[in-house]
Amino acid sequence: MNEKERIDFLRQEINKHNHAYYVLDTPIISDFDFDKLLYELIELEKKHPDLHDINSPTQRVGGAVLDHFQTVLHKFPMLSLDNSYSINDLKDFDTRIKKIIDIEFDYVCELKYDGVSISLTYENGKLILATTRGDGVQGDNVTENIKTIKSIPLELKGDYPDIFEIRGEVFISKSKFKTFKEKTAQQRIDKGLEPFANARNLASGSLKLLNTKEVSERPLDCFLYSLLGDKLPSKNHFYNLMKAKEWGFKVPSYIEKCKSINDVSEFVKKWEDKRSALPFEIDGIVVKINDIDLQEEIGYKAKSPRWAIAYKFQAEKAITKLNNVTYQVGRTGAITPVATLEPVSLAGTIVKRASLHNSDQIEKLGVFVGATVVIEKGGDIIPKVVSVQDEEKNLFSQQIDYISNCPSCDRKLVRNEGDAKHYCLNYLYCFPQIKARFSHFVSRKAMNIDGLGSETIELLIKNDLINNFDDLYYLKRDKLLLLGKNVEKSTVNLLNAIEKSKTVPFERVLFALGIRYVGETVAKVLANHFSSIDDIISCDDLTQVDEIGDKIAKSVKDYFCESRNIKLINNLKNIGLNFNSKNKDLKSKKLDGMKIVISGVFNLSRSELKNIIEQHSGKYVSSISKNTTFILAGENMGPSKKEKANSLNVKLMSEKEFLELLS
Ligand code: IVH
Numbered sequence: 001m002n003e004k005e006r007i008d009f010l011r012q013e014i015n016k017h018n019h020a021y022y023v024l025d026t027p028i029i030s031d032f033d034f035d036k037l038l039y040e041l042i043e044l045e046k047k048h049p050d051l052h053d054i055n056s057p058t059q060r061v062g063g064a065v066l067d068h069f070q071t072v073l074h075k076f077p078m079l080s081l082d083n084s085y086s087i088n089d090l091k092d093f094d095t096r097i098k099k100i101i102d103i104e105f106d107y108v109c110e111l112k113y114d115g116v117s118i119s120l121t122y123e124n125g126k127l128i129l130a131t132t133r134g135d136g137v138q139g140d141n142v143t144e145n146i147k148t149i150k151s152i153p154l155e156l157k158g159d160y161p162d163i164f165e166i167r168g169e170v171f172i173s174k175s176k177f178k179t180f181k182e183k184t185a186q187q188r189i190d191k192g193l194e195p196f197a198n199a200r201n202l203a204s205g206s207l208k209l210l211n212t213k214e215v216s217e218r219p220l221d222c223f224l225y226s227l228l229g230d231k232l233p234s235k236n237h238f239y240n241l242m243k244a245k246e247w248g249f250k251v252p253s254y255i256e257k258c259k260s261i262n263d264v265s266e267f268v269k270k271w272e273d274k275r276s277a278l279p280f281e282i283d284g285i286v287v288k289i290n291d292i293d294l295q296e297e298i299g300y301k302a303k304s305p306r307w308a309i310a311y312k313f314q315a316e317k318a319i320t321k322l323n324n325v326t327y328q329v330g331r332t333g334a335i336t337p338v339a340t341l342e343p344v345s346l347a348g349t350i351v352k353r354a355s356l357h358n359s360d361q362i363e364k365l366g367v368f369v370g371a372t373v374v375i376e377k378g379g380d381i382i383p384k385v386v387s388v389q390d391e392e393k394n395l396f397s398q399q400i401d402y403i404s405n406c407p408s409c410d411r412k413l414v415r416n417e418g419d420a421k422h423y424c425l426n427y428l429y430c431f432p433q434i435k436a437r438f439s440h441f442v443s444r445k446a447m448n449i450d451g452l453g454s455e456t457i458e459l460l461i462k463n464d465l466i467n468n469f470d471d472l473y474y475l476k477r478d479k480l481l482l483l484g485k486n487v488e489k490s491t492v493n494l495l496n497a498i499e500k501s502k503t504v505p506f507e508r509v510l511f512a513l514g515i516r517y518v519g520e521t522v523a524k525v526l527a528n529h530f531s532s533i534d535d536i537i538s539c540d541d542l543t544q545v546d547e548i549g550d551k552i553a554k555s556v557k558d559y560f561c562e563s564r565n566i567k568l569i570n571n572l573k574n575i576g577l578n579f580n581s582k583n584k585d586l587k588s589k590k591l592d593g594m595k596i597v598i599s600g601v602f603n604l605s606r607s608e609l610k611n612i613i614e615q616h617s618g619k620y621v622s623s624i625s626k627n628t629t630f631i632l633a634g635e636n637m638g639p640s641k642k643e644k645a646n647s648l649n650v651k652l653m654s655e656k657e658f659l660e661l662l663s
Contacts, residue, residue, distance in 0.1 A: 003044055007051055010041040014057040015155060022151035022221070023250045055126050055147075055154040062148050062212030068450070068493075069140035069210075076165065076228045078119060078133040080303055081286060081310040087265045090287065093309045094261035097289065100298050100306075100623055102640035105291055107258040108238050109267040112284040112310055113223050115171030116204040118146065120224075123163045125156040125247075132207060135445045136303065142207050146170075148216035153248035160247045164229030168222050168249075170207060172199040173280045176219035198348025199281055224249045225286075235292040257290060268311050275313065284312040296606045297599065299622035302521050306622065315376045318351065319389060320344035322371045325356065325400050327407045331436035332516050333424040335413060337362060337402070339373070339385055347377050354383040358420045359402040369398035408432050434461060437514050441469050445520055446512035447501040451494040459483055469512075470571040472498055502576045506533070509577050513569075516555045522548070526556075533569060533579040536560075546619075590662055591618025595627055599641050600634025602655045609655075616662055624650055632658050 001009065017034055021027045027034075042058050045051065053059075084090055097105075119139070121129040130146035131139040146152055149170065172180070177199035185195040196202045206218040224244055226237065233243045238257055245251040254271075258264045268285050275282060289295050289307040298307040324340040337356040344351055354375045356362050365388055367373060372389040390397075405412055406424035408431055413422040424430050438457045442449035449472070460466045465479060475498065480491045504512075507527035511520050518526070529545045530536045537560045542553035559565055573579055596618050598609055609632060610620045624631065624644050631637075631645050633652040645652060653661075 003048060004051060007041065007044050007048065010037055010044070011053070011056055013037060014041060015153070018057060018060075018150045019153065019248055023153075023248065057154065059154070060148050060150060060216065062144075062214070062216035064144050064212045066144065066210045066212075069142060069208075071134070071138050071448070072129070072131050072141045073138045074119065074131065074134075074136070075121075078117060078136045078139065078167070079300070079305055080136070081308055082301075082304050083284075083310050083312045085312055085314075087268070090264060090268070090309070090311060091261055093287070094264075097298060097307070101294055102638040105289060105294055106238075107261070107264050108255060108288045108290045109258055109264055110225055110255045110286045110288070111252065111271060111278075111282045112286045112312075113169040113171050113225075113252075114200050114281040114283040115169040115223075116200065116207060117167065118142075118170050118207075118222065119165055119167045120146065120152065121163070121165050122156060122160065125160055127152070127154050140208075144212045145207050145209065145215045146222075148212060149220045149222050151250045152222050156247040158243075158247045159233075160243075161229055161231040161233070164227055164232060166224050166244060166249060167226045167228070168224035170203050170220055170222045171280055172203050172219050173221060174199065175279065176221075177202060180219050194350075197350065201349070221280075222250060223252050225251075232292075237288060237290050237292060237295075258287075272313060282313075284310050286310050293601075293606075297622075302524075316347040317374050317376045317386070318344045318346040319372060319374055320351075322367060322369060322373050322385070324369060325362075327403055329406060329408050329424055329430060329432040329436075331433060331440050331514060333427065333430065333433050334421045335403070335406075335424065336421070337400075339367075341373070341375065344375070346375065346383060349377075351375060351377070351383050354385050356385055359415075359422065360420055362400055362402065368393055368400055370394070370396045406430060431461070434467075438466065438469070438472075440514050441512045442472075442501075443512075446508055447504050448508075449494075449497045449501050451490055451497055456494075468568055470568060470575060473502075473572075473575045502578070504578060506578045506581050509572075509579065510536075513559075513565075515559045517552045518556065522552055527581045531581050533573075537566070586617065587615045588662070589617045591616040594618045594629035595621045597621055597624050597628050597631045597650075598634075599631055600637035602632075602634040604655065612662065624648065626650075 014034075014037055017027070017029060017037070021034075038058065041056070045056065045058055084093060117133045119131050119133070120127060121131075127143070127147070129141065130143045130152075132142055133139050147154060177196075180202070181196045188195050202218065203220060206215055206220055209215050209218075225241070227240045227244060232240050234240055238255070241251045241255065256263075256267055258267060264287055271282070271285060287309050289298060295305065295307040298305075300306060321342040322339045323342060326338050326340060328336045328338055330336060335358075337358070339354045339356050341352055341354060354373075356365075356367065365373075365385060367385060367388050370393075373385045374387045374389060375383045376386045377383040402422075403413065406426065409424065409426045409429060411424050411426040411430065414425055415422045424433070427433060435454065435457055438452070438461070439454055441447055442452045442457075457466075460475075460483075463483060465475060465483075466472055475495065477491055477495060480494070481488065505527075507524045510527055510533070511518065511523035525545065525547050526536055526542075530539070536542070536556065542548045542556055543550060569579070591613060596613050598606060598620065602609060604612075613620045613632075618629075621628065624641065626648050628645075628648070628650045630651045630653045631641070632655065634655060637652075642652075644650075
């Protein structure tokens with residue numbers, strides 16, 4: 001065996017042992033022997049730089065130090081899941097599904113691993129990209145960090161597709177977390193930091209580290225739970241996962257196929273009981289339709305699939321004392337009362353504050369200063385006060401007198417009919433509102449301007465360098481440097497990020513403006529419907545747009561009635577921000593205003609058909625109603641769908657007729 005052959009042999013051998021140790025949990029050789037092999041390979045690779053391979057197992061030790069992560073657009077959006085909290089919710093889910101499909105089908109139940117989601121792309125059996133979820137549309141390229149996770153294969157074995165994505169959850173097991181926390185506690189205290197509080201935060205924080213060596217020292221692991229791509233082994237989710245296991249992925253064995261929703265609830269109950277015995281944290285169960293064609297038929301909502309649901313276990317609760325109430329002013333001037341608590345440990349973190357939502361909630365809970373309260377935490381959301389334990393107040397109890405003036409600018413608060421919250425209407429001068437508007441404007445889902453954290457924004461406002469969004473685009477290097485906060489490099493990066501934001505698409509610019517009720521989804525709807533901001537401004541009745549109700553329409557109208565807002569938009573237009581929708585590949589308006597359901601099997605794939613519908617200005621909808629224009633009917637269309645179409649007088653169109661119509 002020459003040295004090149006030896007290198008190939010060692011790489012394969014080490015990959016095999018990593019798989020045995022980190023995926024199968026059954027090491028074949030001792031750590032000492034393993035280290036010997038690795039050392040030999042490192043030495044040989046040093047001797048043969050020409051044989052360098054980015055996927056060699058020696059590359060897992062880290063070493064690279066990045067200065068930022070590249071943003072990558074997801075090929076398939078990374079969706080989230082709708083939640084359910086009871087067996088009844090699951091039954092409702094089952095009923096909804098059965099309204100859409102009328103044939104027998106299987107569910108697949110999986111555990112909901114509590115970590116951070118990741119998407120891995122493999123080409124010709126090699127890991128080429130790993131991205132975080134980000135905002136679901138784009139995430140960070142964290143390939144170098146992911147490579148340090150030994151249970152993630154860098155090279156696959158067996159009959160894998162040429163190119164595919166696989167998604168999963170990076171997590172840290174309970175025991176590894178405990179050891180790591182203990183090992184690092186003193187070191188962190190010495191640095192003035194708190195010891196790590198929970199495994200999920202440690203996992204997600206680790207993926208954000210720029211020093212890969214540091215990542216390689218974190219005990220990260222990864223479970224895989226779904227495959228995406230055009231050439232998957234089958235149209236069966238469960239089978240595909242079993243194949244992924246053969247290729248070398250760590251696919252957990254806790255998954256089961258279920259024939260009925262009753263079987264699903266058995267699975268849920270079983271794991272609700274056995275949850276604490278698992279070696280890793282879970283926060284629920286995920287229920288999915290097994291058949292991928294049926295998944296497509298059932299379809300998606302804006303941010304989640306209709307064919308899957310998460311069952312969330314009861315949120316963890318804790319009891320503590322409410323010491324005080326403070327008030328926060330949000331971006332829109334909304335006031336949120338926040339309870340200051342006697343610090344208490346909840347789901348692995350120390351909680352010191354919890355939301356009380358609004359004055360009605362305070363009254364409803366009967367909460368008072370000095371009360372013993374139950375707090376609850378669900379997911380990432382800040383904890384909330386859910387009930388009061390005391391039967392009655394005592395000598396030390398103090399009633400909460402809800403504020404009547406803004407805690408920041410002292411303007412009298414207003415509460416409109418129908419609003420649960422009080423508002424400070426000092427839009428132009430109330431400092432926390434201005435600051436929050438900027439934070440929103442620069443945020444990732446909006447203009448994505450990196451390097452403008454809350455402190456820098458505060459500094460820029462206080463030094464009169466920014467007052468409205470357009471001012472950001474006139475910031476100059478020398479002025480920024482004078483602030484002393486920014487070193488040369490970060491100033492240059494900031495100015496570049498500001499410049500780059502001019503290419504952000506219209507829907508995100510619209511979202512960035514911070515118009516009340518215009519969240520990400522509404523901004524998308526408006527940008528898709530109108531071709532420019534001028535069309536939105538001049539539209540008399542926005543409620544004619546699907547999904548836009550009175551409340552949103554009024555808020556948008558009010559926003560554009562303010563001359564200062566029109567002036568701002570004109571300035572931003574002159575600066576070069578995007579206020580026009582790019583109608584992606586719009587080919588014709590032949591299907592304009594039509595709502596089309598797809599059902600059955602076709603020559604073209606479903607996603608191709610959906611694309612064609614959109615390219616010709618039509619709208620794809622997932623279920624038949626009296627508003628459906630026609631059903632694009634393929635072979636094997638279900639009998640109940642046919643019946644429904646008949647009874648509602650909705651016509652059917654074949655694939656051939658459809659394509660002829662558009663040609
Ligand atoms: S499937 C389109 N399966 O839960 C469906 N997700 O709230 C995408 N998660 O971001 C998710 N375990 O990070 C799926 N067995 C599992 C999961 C799982 C944990 C996480 C995942 C996702 C979040 C959705």
